Amino acid sequence: MIMRKNLFVVALAAGILTFSSCASKKDLENCRNENNQLTNDYQNAKETIAANNARIKSLEDQLAQAKESAAALQGSLDRSLNNANSNNINISKLVDQINESNQYIRHLVEVKSKSDSLNLVLTNNLTRSLSKDELKEVDVQVLKGVVYISLADNMLYQTGSYEVNSRAEQTLSKIAKIISDYKDYDVLVEGNTDDVPINTSNAKMKNIRNNWDLSCLRAASVVQYLQDHFGVNPKRLTAGGRGEYNPIATNDTELGKQRNRRTQIIITPKLDQFMDLIGKAPETKQAK
Template sequence: MKKNLLIFTMLAGTLVLTGCASKKDLENCQNENSRLSGEYQRAKETIAANNARIKSLEDQLAQAKASAAALQGSLDRSLNNANSNNINISKLVDQINESNQYIRHLVAVKSKSDSLNMVLTNNLTRSLSREEMKEVDVQVLKGVVYISLADNMLYQSGSYEINDRAEQTLSKIAKIIMDYRNYDVLIEGNTDNVPVNNASDKMKNIRNNWDLSCLRASSVAQYLQTHFGVDPKRLTAGGRGEYNPLVANDTDLGKQRNRRTQIIITPKLDQFMDLIGKAPESSKAKR
């Protein structure tokens, strides 16, 4: 690994010294930035669609509960007026049982999704040291796991290159990603609002915080792929520049919090949507 890093550094140095192909590198970076931004936007839209589907699922659950309560009320009234009521009690009982079964199915699907994300989060936080946890924030929001890492624990100063310190933390995150193969991973770069200082050779082709955030996200994605064997088909890298701050950029502490890279882990949507779309067998047979 260190040998590969040394070779990569020597090659990078050679490119800088010769000054060749810098314009081509910039064009490649711009093209990659455009592609990654498109993939990131599609990932955002997919996650939004998933959240909307979960909201719809919760609405269905509430309606099913209300329907079950109404059916139970009808059953109670029919039992009290059995001699004068022509309702088929047996059929009504079947409808109530069917409704209750579907409610249990919806609750089980939602609980399974929440439980999987909670287990993933617990496994990750247990594997991180106390020092690492000071610079790593792990949250589960709407069924999605967000791992936020401070920029100074990932990148070399004033650069988008991964530093040696990041290897241990990224190795633990990579293990979680490898263990949960049915999950997709979005890597999202974020910066503060301070303009990029492109005086150094490493930063001279970076125009603004958009470029920097995209390159940093791409560096993490490639590091997970090349160092830990994460399937690149599961990875999406994109940057949000300075436009997704956690707090105001009016203090040094605020800027530090906003300079971060998020690793967002979510179940593969096609499998998750297939699961929540399936009604119990007995329920489908009676419909």
């Protein structure tokens, strides 16, 4: 009887150790996946912050130059006032120049403020209806009034193909809504790949010569999908491919290749529409 109890205890302990080991492996794998996702999100955030900082730096440089010009003109005016009896400087003209310089400074400050506000409005409009899971695979940036939406290829296309999959419908429907809100904008759909040559043994790829072909066909599939399923005016749409030649990350790692395999939807206002946007962002039904 005692021996049976001992055997039972030993078997129970072995089972607990086996279960604990499996649980630990699963937790470790979950941690690795979460770490990879956080690393990807962190890299995207760094790139967005870098682009925004570059824009701010450019405006700050222009503002500093304008202030220096105003200070120089003010100094010239002071010298002219001190030596008014010994020269023929046109004081009235110099004052006008100072006023123009001050007006330009105010204009730069106003443009920067409106540009930041416009970018925020467009970004909010684009991301307001995307779920947290979709935002992991959809990168949205607004730079100088141009909207860049980058979508991972695994959420758009069937494996080893350029055909749009059923999973993409929900996300593309939301992007089509934004495109419809800004109905006067031009839309460029741009395909991108990593540097791995295509597998021509795949039946779906046998008539595709290289990554140029694949990137163009994938962009054309998205354009066709937006037109056929959501009624986007085809006159506004352009499909293009950049193959492997527009990477945003190194192709030396699997994560880098994954980031390079993407389709960008670029929504660009014409110059006159961009100037209108500076004054007022268009309303949307959802905003109402």
